[in-house]
Structure formats: structure tokens, C-alpha cells
Amino acid sequence: MNNTTLSASEHTGLASRVCAITGGGSGIGRATALALARLGADVAVIDRDLAGAQATAAQVQALGVKGVAIGCDTSSEADVNAAAASVQEALGPCDVLVNAAGVLKAASLEDMSLQEWNRVISVNLTGYFLCAQAFGRQMRTTGRGAIIHIASIAATHPTGHSGAYAISKAAVSMLSRQLAIEWGPQGIRSNTVCPGMTWTGMTQEAYGRPGAAELRGNAIPLRRIGQPEEIADAVVYLASDRSAYVNGVDLTVDGGFTRNLMSLMPRTAL
């Protein structure tokens, strides 16, 4: 038996791993970039908001690891291929891809325009596919890789007035499973993290209103909205060697919200 203790970075195996994080300029992507950097990973921060990506990359570098910022619209194949080439040149072949770049556009399906539909699908679904393809090529050269897609509890729970969002997230879950079986034999794992309600730029407007966070938080067994760092912790697990045999799963991180259905039932007896 080995009696030596391990550092967190030895435990996770993430030191010097090359991680590409889309949507890394804000919210869950930024929290994930920093969590991976704290464990010694080198991080490429990819976002269409270059200033946001640069701010995250500066925080990554301050942790003593390599950090690069890349401006990229993940729904553009040319942008994604250029971003993947930049990552390889700056840091080496990608070991970990985190697909987090996403958009939420409120709409009802009744009168949603095709343009709005296509915009959400092109970022939330096609962008994830394009990034998986581009970075997956690099993973195949080393015979190892972990892809983590940020889906949502909306992937399994329809959400009123959310337009194509929930539909795109359901498709992300299947994209991930499909990759898990197609690329597993090549040493590449694919899993999703499904966050529940989380404080980020995407939800600031909704939760920032007086009383809104308390109202929503009260519907959650843990009685609060989640923080991006709590989603990042689940991503770190799926990126790390500690999940080496985990492939094709959806990991829900929602404070128990989606297990709460029966407690919402009005009580008629007892």
C-alpha cells in the first residue's frame, strides 16, 4: 500500500493539461477556467467577447500557469478551426474541451422567428459540435481527451417561454452520448454537466431583481441559487483522471431542484 499523500493537482492529473474553454469570458466558463488553472492546467479561454476572454486569461496567468485568450464565434466553422489551430500552436494539443459558450433567448414557439431559432441552435448546438470536431482531432493525435458540454436541467425539463433553448440543450445531451460511443474507443470521453439555476451574466437580469433570487431559491431543496464555481467543480471532476471510467453521463448540479417535483404537489391528506 502506498502511504504518501497526493497534492490536488496530482490527484486530478490536471497539471500541464491543455484545456480549451468556450464561453470562458464569463460565468460558468470563467469559473471553470480558473478552477482548472488552480490545479495546474494550461488554459485557452475562447469567447466571442475578446475583452472578457482576456480578463479571464489574465486571472489564469496570475495563478502561475499558461493562459491565452482567443476571440471566436463558436457558431462559425472558420473561427473554430482557427481557434483550435491557435491553441495547438500556443499550448500544444488539447486534452480537455469545455463547451460552455451559450445563449438564452426568451421566446414562445408560437411566434418565434426562424432567425431566432437558428441563432440559438447555431451557438448552443452547432457550436458545441464544431468545437468537439476541431479539438477532437487534436485529442486523437495523443489518444486521450475529455470533453465536457455544459447542457442544462432544461435538457430534460421543458421551460416556459425559453424558445429553442431547452430543445438545444436536449440535443447537446444526445450529442455528448453519441460522441461518447463514437470516440470512446479512441480514448476520448464525453459527458455533460447540467446546471440548475446559477448566478451568471446570463441570469443576472432575472435573479438580480429584488426578491427574485429568494423566490426561486425557495423552490430548491438547498434553498439558494447556485454559484458558477459550484458548476465548475463538477466540470473539474469530469475533466480529471478521477473520472477516467465515466463516459456518456449527464451530471446534474442543481441543488436538488429537479428532484423536488412531489413536494410541489398540493397536500390533500395527512
Ligand code: NAD
Ligand atoms: P454567461 O452569459 O455568463 O456566459 C456565456 C459566455 O458565452 C459569454 O462570455 C458569451 O460571450 C459567450 N458566448 C455566447 N455566444 C458565443 C459564441 N457564439 N461564440 C463564443 N462565445 C459565445 O452565461 P453562463 O450562465 O455562464 O452560461 C454558460 C453555459 O451554461 C451556457 O451554455 C448556458 O446555457 C449554461 N447554463 C447556464 C445556466 C444558468 O443558470 N446560468 C443554467 C444551465 C445552463
